[in-house]
Amino acid sequence: MRSLYVPRRMAAATLTPRRRRTIMLATPLAELDGLALAVDCLTEGCAGERRVLIRDLAGVYGRQQTLAEALQRMRCAGCQGRTGAASCLR
Numbered sequence: 001m002r003s004l005y006v007p008r009r010m011a012a013a014t015l016t017p018r019r020r021r022t023i024m025l026a027t028p029l030a031e032l033d034g035l036a037l038a039v040d041c042l043t044e045g046c047a048g049e050r051r052v053l054i055r056d057l058a059g060v061y062g063r064q065q066t067l068a069e070a071l072q073r074m075r076c077a078g079c080q081g082r083t084g085a086a087s088c089l090r
């Protein structure tokens with residue numbers, strides 16, 4: 001299957017932010033190696049934001065899982081809540 005991943009330089013020049021997010025979410029974790037995420041459950045009273053390396057997510061959920069699949073499966077270490085918000089750290 002052909003990857004939807006587009007190099008960041010090209011994405012910045014030609015894609016809308018929404019399209020860029022869509023592509024990132026559909027990309028297998030293996031192709032996002034080296035990036036990190038800030039993830040927050042958004043649950044009131046919980047410790048909130050955590051930072052995770054995508055390499056570590058790939059170790060837990062599998063390198064062929066897409067970013068969207070991993071985010072749907074992730075649970076907060078503090079409250080077991082689902083991902084409420086996530087952003088890619090540069």
Ligand SMILES: [Zn+2]
Nearest residue numbers: 041046076079
């Ligand atoms: Zn939480």
